[in-house]
Amino acid sequence: MDCVSVVELLQKYLQSRRYLIVLDDLWSRDSWPLLDNAFVKNNNGSRIIITSRIQTVASLADANREIKLSLLPKEEAWTLFCRKAFARLEDRRCPLDLKTCAERIVDKCRGLPLALVALGSLLSYKEMDEHEWELFYNQLRWQLSNNPELSWVASVLNLSYNDLSCNLKNCFLYCGLFPEDHHIERKRLIRLWIAEGFIEDRGPETTLVDVAACYLKELVNRSLLQVAERNEYGRPKRFQMHDLLREISLSISKKEKFATTWDYPNTGSICDGPRRVFVQKDGNLMQTTQSSTQIRSVVMFVVEVSPSWFKDCYTSFRLLRVLCLRHCDIQKVPDNISNLFNLHYLDLGYTKLKEIPRSIGKLINLQTLYLNGSVLELPSDMTMLTKLQHLRIDVGRFGSSASNKIGRLEHLQTLKNIEANSCIVKKLGCLTRVRSLGIMKVLESYNTDLWTSISRMTVLTSLFVITADRDRDTLDLADLKPLPYLDKLMLSGRLDKGVIPPVFGHFPKLKSLRLSFSGLHEDPLALFSVMFRNLGHLILYRCYDGTKLTFRAGWFPKLKDVYLSSMNELKEIEIEDGAITSLHRLELWGLKSLTSVPQGLMYLRSLQQLCIGSRMSDEFHRRLEGCDRCIVQHIPYIGDP
Template sequence: MAEGIVFVVLQKVSASLGGEALNLISSQLGKRVPLLSSVETRMRQLQSEFTIMQAFISQTGIHPSKNKAYDAWIDEVKKVAHDAEDVIDEYMYLLGKTMAKNSMVNKFSYNSANVGRWCKIDTELKHIEDRIHQLTIIKDRYGIPISEQGGRSNPQHHFNADSIYFISEDDTVGNQEESTWLLKQLLLGQEVRTIITICGMGGLGKTTIARSIYKRKEVKQSFDCSAWIPISQSYDADDLLRRMLKQFLSKKMYSPNQIESIDRLNLVEKLRSYLQNKRYLIVLDDMWSRDAWSLLDYALTANNRGSRVIITTRNEYVASLAHDQNYIKLKTLPWVDAWTLFCRKAFHKLEEKRCPQNLTYWATEIVNKCEGLPLAVVAIGSLLSHKRTDENEWKSFFCHFNWQLTNNPELNFVTNVLNLSFDCLPGNLRNCFLYCSLFPEDYEIRRKRIIRLWIAEGFVEERGEGITLEEVAEEYLKELVQRSLLDVVERNTNGRAKAFQIHDLVRDIMIEKCKRVKFSILVGDHHVRQLNSDARRISVLKGEEDIDPIANAEKLRSFLLFNKEVSSIWIKNAFRNFRLMRVLSLRFANITKLPNAVTNLFNLHYLDLCYTRVKVIPRSLGRLRKLQLLDLWSTGVVELPREIKMLTNLRCLNTCVIHDYDYRIFDCIKGTRLPWEICLLKNLQTMGNIEASKELLNNLGKLTQLRNLHVMKVRHEFNRELCGSFKKMPNLERLGIYLYDKDEVLNLEWLDPPPNLETLYLGGKMQGGILPSNICSMNKLRDVRLGWSRLEMDPVLSFSHMLNLAKLHLCRAYEGQLMTFRTGWFPKLKELRLIDIDQLSKIEMEAGTMQIIAYIQLIGLREMKAVPAGFQNLTSLQDMVLKDMPEEFTTRALGEDKVYIQHINRIHHLQ
């Protein structure tokens, strides 16, 4: 974790140097300018020291050095880094406070108290310099090496792979389909050399499946030669080649010492020569990267004799070495299989290996906690097999489950296997993954939310012009998924991940790790009930009755609230100590007013007030110059003060007022009024649900970085200004336009379609009852929603040739009687919703239309009396929702028209 802490320090130093605040203070400090200059010089020296320190630590490899002196030295590095972070954040706080008092800088900056604070920072930076220097002396004095092996991990680490813990055939439960398929691929399959990959998180049994097939007699007899090669995270290609040769060649041909002396070129040639005319089977077990694959690929000659290479891996990028048809992605065991496996291990001494009735409840809870991970099921079942069948003893084990997992020596190997994926992450990704453990158990972590939190914390590196922090953070997410540390639980229509989960056992291990390295603590959820001054991040999962008062929280950087029951009084009292806060999430908090102390949090980057009852944002919020995100979704805030223009670092502004949300009501969502000066905030990328004004729309084009924009209450006289601004927004990806009322008319004839637009929402009457041709030409659109459009022509024709369209929602959008879906139309459409189209009585669907449609809603189609016969052509349809449909339609759907929809897996009739 030292590398992760140092990374954060470097990010913060870079962000703190230079800028508007420093220039302002320098110009007005007069004779005290040398003091500020000294501070800045020391900051730059600190940056240099930690840059070298980071490079040094990164060479230590990912495994413990088994050198206690080195471990102790690294602990001291962490302490210095934490203290440096505190000084930098205090420095940033003073700069922010100065900026907030811009017009009063003389009165504010020169008083003795604040001069004293600058002097203190200067002194503390000098002290940190001295400590770093002392650490260098200590390292040299005691001869502390970079690592035991110069940064290369022990190739014998593979004993942490899951195979060694699955000993008997009883341990392999589930995955029969995968095992059968793998056996078939080895014994039959194509003559060309085939790469087969088995991918999944640690502990799923990848190695177990491969090993069980590899050891089978018929497999051994089917190949001329075979080799099983375990691989370490930082493996050496030459070492892999030598180990293969040693398994293939007899000692009569070469002694082990002779093989050790062969250089890389000859190793490759000898392998190619040996394998050239043989049908071979090679298993590369627990492969972590593709670094050496090009060399291995050449050495393992493709001889068209039916050879096979099996790769087990936790990394999806490695797994992609195989073609899709030769790639197995393992999942956790279904509950029934997990229960069977657990009982085999825990009750193997009992007749029929059944769970005693008195233990059923606690055994069930323990299996649930394992969440289908075979390694954990086997290990914990084996451990419990030595306990008495006493209910209290099993209850005690479950109640202390997290402690057992991280402290019981008999379960160390489970923690080691699950830890391996985390240990090989670079420092910045370790910070990002640890942050995921702050969310509640089984919580679906939304992509945009976690990305913005990482950015606010300073975990995301700047890569220069041409790539945004959000794009870098999304790469981080993809890498965590590729490494099987996060599971994707929801994707949007174009396959992009929208929501993620972390396995419960991995989360528990990370929570304990977070506490040890002072990264964060969780309140509630059986983890901690007492807050201390060392905590840098706090996640509150339970009410204040479980929480001791926060006595000293000046080191706190993030406060995430997930419990709706925490009282407003507790929240108000808590904020008195949140001096250096960067992230504040009060989502669903029971508050009607923003606590006064919030506007003094000059380091605040992220403020989330979603789903609170806050109605007024004070003018003093303009003091928070570092704020990047202000989320007011579903609050009562109808207007923002003019001081919002002071938030020059703002990247995301979400607003909306919702009362009794019903998407079938025209004005169920209200926009928020903003001053036109909001358009001066050049960093804005998201601006949701703002209320239109002519001046605001005239200036929108200044927001050239905008990706996401939703404008409410648009009048017909604003059409030209609106379209003119869109021409200046080349990065716009999501656009929503909602008219002032249902009688207003939207005329988009001046619209020059944004080149990257993927999502378009239009709410209101279309000029002339038709869709303008410029909308129909937006070929990148994936999601289109029209409401109250009063179209006179069938809108399906307008969208039919949009090759990328995946979602089409039409609510009161059409006043005709017939809709037609022709053959070949909507090749990528997955979701169709037709809502309150009052005159629609007939839908024609030809064979070959919407060939991958999965979900359809029919709601409030009053004239639709029969189920369209064309539904039988939609063979991919999985779900259909029917709501407020005529009684005759429902009767026929259950009777004579059932033949058209009987292939649909789930049909929901809603009242």
């Protein structure tokens, strides 16, 4: 029977009936138009329920009829597990000698009902012996893959994995290599994926970063990754993977020789050809890598490493694409690193390095370099890294020779945080692909060259500029041209004449603004309300010497976070009814002259957090706890930041 005949048969059967139809675990929207046609709209109070693990399928429902099931809270998860695991006991309570192990098993399930029921049911048939339960917990990864009574759990979760494209499978497995409960930073993960070669090239109209962002969104929509933290715009900032999904991904990684995690002493020798090694315990890799010639990536999550480890393992590292030594206790760059011609990603951040050798210029394929920490001087040979896209340091100083040649780094997209000099502020204009720039120790004499160079960065989205002396050096933005894509701006230093630069009105996409030590004489909020329609995050730190700030009705409809600090003359914050209607968090620090709680806080029904930092006046604190308490009684959290 063809589809048309089935539809006609269903229509005829349902025509006069009141029906409830459940479409369980729907995987695609493509079949919905045909199904929707089959389900007769007969006004008999019929209902259709669709369940899916994919967000785009769930969006078939109207917004007010979409229910997203959350993971169970810890207490409910414990109750469900005990109900299954101790079903043979009259009170269904966990024996005291098993409680510690049982709690670890429940924690591993992270509130997932499927896992709680499966593991609880299986354990209900085991002896209530502490040693046996500990053994089961330590072998959980093996149990999920090999125990017939748990195979259905792995099968359900494997369905999601098997439905992924090849590129997405690689990205998913990669996420499982990070330590348990680790929050994976979005930007770092995207750059690692690109360095590994996982991201599909979709042509010149779309960057690899944009494609990788789509991959991340897809994994979240399929419930294979969880958003652990969002930034001030509500955009995902960090992710984590459910423990059981991680166990299954590690089993697949080992089986397919995709990667292995070194978790000494539970890991054997890496001699069966995995291409990636993530070291989570014990920094001695020699015994694990000396037999392997296939390693393409080494990512360290340990601090202590042997001084000779890189030399001992070098024969296995010659084809490395990724080397991450973040937080490792190393004081010099291993000598042979400069011979890793295939290296795309090098992270030496937060180590004890004092200098970078000139030989780093030999890494001609390097795309990402992290040097956060104590490295100050950058060798001129850095400018030989012509494929470099991301360079991140704390305060990096180029010598005069390197400054003259920085224009060679024409593929740079991220440059944070370099120290300004008279040469570099001129040459920055050659870096027209930069999207994120941080520059420090800017002198007043650099203004014309700096802002002229920045004007050539037409795709710039994030800009941080800090003066050398906040009292002496002025930021004069007269030579800055409009930046149509800028969404994050931080300026630290006195603004020319103590006024808002007119060019601020040409940042149409700005969402985050931070001003420090600006020397403003007039309330800037009226101008900001006109200039920044999309502003979501505002930080004002020692930037205004007036006595009053006013938020008028209708201003800043998208503003969610406001931070006001160290404006010693500020005596009043006026908030009209209908102003900042989306505000979620307000933070006040060091406003010594503010003695009363702003009356207008009573209008902010969306406000969830009122954070009071140090150096507020005693009178303010007394009134907050006393006569002004009624103004803020609707706010769920009032307290320390």
